[in-house]
Structure formats: structure tokens, C-alpha cells
Amino acid sequence: MLITLKKILAKANKENYAVGAFNINNMEICQAVMNAAVSQKSPIILQTSQGALEYAGKDYLKALAETAADQKVPVCLHVDHGRDLDLIKACIKKGWTGIMYDGSHLPFEQNVKNTKKVVGWASKKGIGVEGELGTIGGAEEKIVSRQIIYTDPDAAVEFVDKTGVDALAIAIGTSHGAYKFSGSGRLDIHLLKTIKQKLNMPLVLHGASGVPSWLVTLAARYGAHLGKPEGVPDDQVALAVKNGINKVNTDTDLRLAFDAAVRKFVAEKPEDFDPRHILAPARELMQQVVEHRIQLFGSSGKA
Ligand code: G3H
Ligand code: 13P
Numbered sequence: 001m002l003i004t005l006k007k008i009l010a011k012a013n014k015e016n017y018a019v020g021a022f023n024i025n026n027m028e029i030c031q032a033v034m035n036a037a038v039s040q041k042s043p044i045i046l047q048t049s050q051g052a053l054e055y056a057g058k059d060y061l062k063a064l065a066e067t068a069a070d071q072k073v074p075v076c077l078h079v080d081h082g083r084d085l086d087l088i089k090a091c092i093k094k095g096w097t098g099i100m101y102d103g104s105h106l107p108f109e110q111n112v113k114n115t116k117k118v119v120g121w122a123s124k125k126g127i128g129v130e131g132e133l134g135t136i137g138g139a140e141e142k143i144v145s146r147q148i149i150y151t152d153p154d155a156a157v158e159f160v161d162k163t164g165v166d167a168l169a170i171a172i173g174t175s176h177g178a179y180k181f182s183g184s185g186r187l188d189i190h191l192l193k194t195i196k197q198k199l200n201m202p203l204v205l206h207g208a209s210g211v212p213s214w215l216v217t218l219a220a221r222y223g224a225h226l227g228k229p230e231g232v233p234d235d236q237v238a239l240a241v242k243n244g245i246n247k248v249n250t251d252t253d254l255r256l257a258f259d260a261a262v263r264k265f266v267a268e269k270p271e272d273f274d275p276r277h278i279l280a281p282a283r284e285l286m287q288q289v290v291e292h293r294i295q296l297f298g299s300s301g302k303a
């Protein structure tokens with residue numbers, strides 16, 4: 001059975017580790033994440049962005065997560081960066097067990113109003129809601145925001161009081177995508193500590209991919225043109241978890257692993273066009289990446 005965001009994060013907050021939240025868009029990504037969670041005996045969050053819901057469809061993604069939930073580790077199925085209220089309502093109805101309402105682009109009061117609405121719907125089913133305050137930079141298919149606005153601690157307290165969210169995504173210097181920093185790759189850990197002290201509740205780090213250089217090199221060796229990508233260094237992620245982050249989002253690292261493995265296979269075996277042969281190495285490489293991140297988050301053995 002799928003478990004709720006509320007429950008999976010309450011335990012992480014109590015025991016001071018983070019649950020990895022990985023974006024799934026198809027079966028191989030879902031299997032890679034689940035194989036890693038099972039091998040590490042770790043709780044896990046499978047999250048679906050609006051883009052994923054559009055690409056794969058709610059029913060297929062729900063079926064994948066239901067199958068994943070039979071595998072002996074706690075699994076939460078979560079909407080990532082939900083902005084469309086009708087879509088959120090539909091996912092709650094279909095059985096998603098966590099919702100992120102992302103009103104970070106709206107004025108404070110409008111963000112409060114919409115988030116509160118979602119908390120009302122979610123509470124009828126007992127599932128959890130993640131809100132966002134501050135702006136995490138970067139650009140994905142459905143999220144465009146170039147500027148990082150760090151979360152204000154007092155505004156965070158007011159936001160949580162007014163909305164009743166179970167978890168809060170905060171901006172402490174990360175951005176989405178593969179190009180995160182123009183200067184040093186350091187997070188504002190002092191700000192994180194201040195927010196945690198005031199709220200003492202599950203906090204979420206978005207845009208947390210490590211963009212490992214070995215993966216970038218591998219993809220580039222087989223033809224990828226990635227420029228100079230830069231991720232959040234592992235020591236910064238570990239420090240963030242130590243100081244109160246309980247959910248860490250990762251998508252870019254999965255994309256890089258998928259891309260590198262597929263490129264390598266088709267370059268080395270140009271005569272092989274069996275999709276299973278092409279996708280199996282991608283699934284394996286993504287699993288390896290997820291296993292490393294689970295260890296970094298301290299959730300191994302917490303299932
Ligand atoms: O933070 C967002 C995730 O990386 C999802 O990206 O909207 O392109 O699916 P997406
Ligand atoms: P990355 O782009 O760093 O993987 O962040 C993903 C994310 O925050 C999904 O919500």
C-alpha cells in the first residue's frame with residue numbers, strides 16, 4: 001500500500017534523515033528508483049510533475065506506483081510542483097498520497113489562499129501537502145523561474161500557520177536543472193538552521209541534483225553537448241540533511257544517467273535496435289545513481 005507524505009516525512013524529521021524524492025516519467029525510471037530503494041532498504045517518494053502526468057498519463061503512473069508499493073519498502077506517490085488546481089484535485093481522487101502545491105510564483109496572500117484550499121482537499125483523505133515559499137531558480141518544461149528569492153524565516157512561520165502544510169520547500173540557494181551556480185556551489189545553511197529552529201517540521205530541498213562529473217563526461221564521450229553543468233556538491237547535501245532537510249528532490253541526475261547510458265549503448269552497438277537492450281543499461285545506471293543518493297540522504301535501512 002502507498003503511504004502518505006505526512007507519515008513518511010514525520011518519521012524522517014524525528015530521526016533526522018531525508019527521504020529521496022525522484023521524478024518518474026516511465027517504467028524504467030520507476031523500476032530504477034524502486035530497485036535502489038529495495039536494495040538500500042529505504043523509504044522512497046516517487047514524484048510526478050505536471051509534465052510527467054501529461055506525458056505518461058495519470059493511470060499509467062498510478063499503476064506503476066501501485067506495483068512499486070508492493071515491494072516491502074514504504075512508497076509515497078507525490079505530485080511535484082502542482083500548479084493546476086484541477087489536476088491536483090484529480091490526482092487526490094485517483095489516490096496520490098502526497099501533493100506539492102507550488103504557489104511560489106504568486107504573491108504571498110494568493111499562495112496562502114491556494115495552498116490552504118489544497119490542504120483542505122488533502123486532509124479529507126489524510127494525505128500530506130508540501131507548500132513552497134521563496135523561489136528556487138532554474139527552468140524545466142513547466143516551471144520557469146530564473147531568479148532565486150531566499151525564503152524569509154518569519155514569512156515561513158506565517159505561511160505554515162495560515163496554511164497548515166505538512167512540509168515546506170525552502171529556497172536556500174539551489175536551482176532546478178543542470179546549471180545551478182554561477183559562483184560557489186554553497187547553500188545557505190545558516191538560513192536553513194534558522195528556519196528549522198522556528199518551524200521544527202519537515203523541510204524540502206528542490207534542485208538538489210549533484211550533476212556528477214563522471215556522468216557528464218560519460219555522456220559527452222558519446223556525443224552529448226552539455227556545456228559546463230554544475231550540481232550541488234555531495235557535502236552540501238549532507239550538511240543540509242544534517243541541519244533539517246527531510247525530503248531531497250532529484251530529477252536531473254536521472255536524466256543525465258539515462259542519456260549517458262542510452263548514448264553509450266547505441267554508439268557501441270549500432271546494429272542492435274531492440275528497445276529492451278537499449279533501455280536496460282539506462283535503468284541500471286539510474287539505479288546506481290539513486291543508490292548513491294539514498295546513502296547520502298541517510299535513509300538506508302530506514303524502511
Ligand atoms: O523540478 C521539476 C522536475 O525536474 C520536473 O521537470 O516539469 O520537466 O517534468 P518537468
Ligand atoms: P534537479 O533539477 O536538481 O534534479 O531538481 C529536481 C526537483 O527539484 C524536482 O522538483
Ligand code: ZN
Binds near residue numbers: 081176206207
Ligand atoms: Zn523542484
